[in-house]
Amino acid sequence: xxxxxxxxxxxxxxxxxxxxxxxxxxxxxxxxxxxxxxxxxxxxxxxxxxxxxxxxxxxxxxxxxxxxxxxxxxxxxxxxxxxxxxxxxxxxxxxxxxxxxxxxxxxxxxxxxxxxxxxxxxxxxxxxxxxxxxxxxxxxxxxxxxxxxxxxxxxxxxxxxxxxxxxxxxxxxxxxxxxxxxxxxxxxxxxxxxxxxxxxxxxxxxxxxxxxxxxxxxxxxxxxxxxxxxxxxxxxxxxxxxxxxxxxxxxxxxxxxxxxxxxxxxxx
Numbered sequence: 001x002x003x004x005x006x007x008x009x010x011x012x013x014x015x016x017x018x019x020x021x022x023x024x025x026x027x028x029x030x031x032x033x034x035x036x037x038x039x040x041x042x043x044x045x046x047x048x049x050x051x052x053x054x055x056x057x058x059x060x061x062x063x064x065x066x067x068x069x070x071x072x073x074x075x076x077x078x079x080x081x082x083x084x085x086x087x088x089x090x091x092x093x094x095x096x097x098x099x100x101x102x103x104x105x106x107x108x109x110x111x112x113x114x115x116x117x118x119x120x121x122x123x124x125x126x127x128x129x130x131x132x133x134x135x136x137x138x139x140x141x142x143x144x145x146x147x148x149x150x151x152x153x154x155x156x157x158x159x160x161x162x163x164x165x166x167x168x169x170x171x172x173x174x175x176x177x178x179x180x181x182x183x184x185x186x187x188x189x190x191x192x193x194x195x196x197x198x199x200x201x202x203x204x205x206x207x208x209x210x211x212x213x214x215x216x217x218x219x220x221x222x223x224x225x226x227x228x229x230x231x232x233x234x235x236x237x238x239x240x241x242x243x244x245x246x247x248x249x250x251x252x253x254x255x256x257x258x259x260x261x262x263x264x265x266x267x268x
Contacts, residue, residue: 005266006049008244009259013045014054015243016256021058025255036066040081042258043088048263053089058087067094076103082127083133096136103127104141108148120215124149125168128175146176157183162201163191170221190222191215199233208248209239209261216268236265 006240016023023042024145039059046053053059063086070078071094079099086093108124111211124145149172160166160183173179190202198215212232219226226232238250239262244255246262 002177006018006263009045009067009263010049010051010244012090012244012254012259013240013256016042017059021055021060021062023059023256025257034062034066034086036063036081037119038256039063040085040088041260045256045260045263046262047060048267049089056089060086060091063089063091068069071096071099073104074099074103074108074121074228076130079103080119080130083130087133093135096130098136099136100127100136100138104138104144108144111167121165121172122168125175128172131176131244137181142176144232145172146178147171149176157187160187160191160202163198163214164200170218174221183218183222183224184217189227192227194228194231196235197226197228204217207235209246209258209265211250212236213261216265220268232265236262 013023016025016027016032016038017191018024018027018032018034019030022033022036023038024032024035025038026032039062043053043059063082067082067086070082079096080227083093083096085091101247104127107120107127127145147253149169153169153173156166156169166183187202191198192215193205193207193237196204196212198207200208200211212235214225216232218224235250236246239246239248239252239258241247241254243254243258245256247254248258252258
């Protein structure tokens, strides 16, 4: 008999751990693909639930083994998840200054007019989060990102592309200490949906738990109203699976990232 509504989530997450200490959303009979993102989200979930980890040293050893490869590849998102995971377990990280410097050059080329935005706003956020964690710095890299965001934000505020990108951009400005222009009521209304609570874009009816998470996060930061809180809760309930985890949308296979978003929405 379940004593708390979080026990199914705990069982699901513990069942995603591999023998090498990593976590994987795609895991069957102990066989899966170890994932730095899944490991990060598993550790976040345990932290949110104030639960002890089973054999954290094994996970820390795995993080140490993959850290060199991640640093060499220079992928900002993987670096972000590595830092979060290692800090959660009290691990010792190398200096990330070189990583940050090279990553910023690829992220924001010298001519930012050719900047491609697909996923790059999220990477700006992750880059700035890594630097803010105190394990490395790159003044030139930060200058590149600051310049781009200062030029891009006015048009992004006037006509946001999608809710997660807007959220990542706003969090980047917060990390840089740049004042944030308030979102208009009309723009905020365009992202709200009576069926799901929030929609990915003003012209789309599609939604995911990530979209809902960013909707609530932006709502808290700017003290903006949520017009359809019942729809948010209903969508959240529909994303829950029999395995205890949550999928990104109703009927989808559960994964650790979506389960983490769901847990934070439940606790919001």
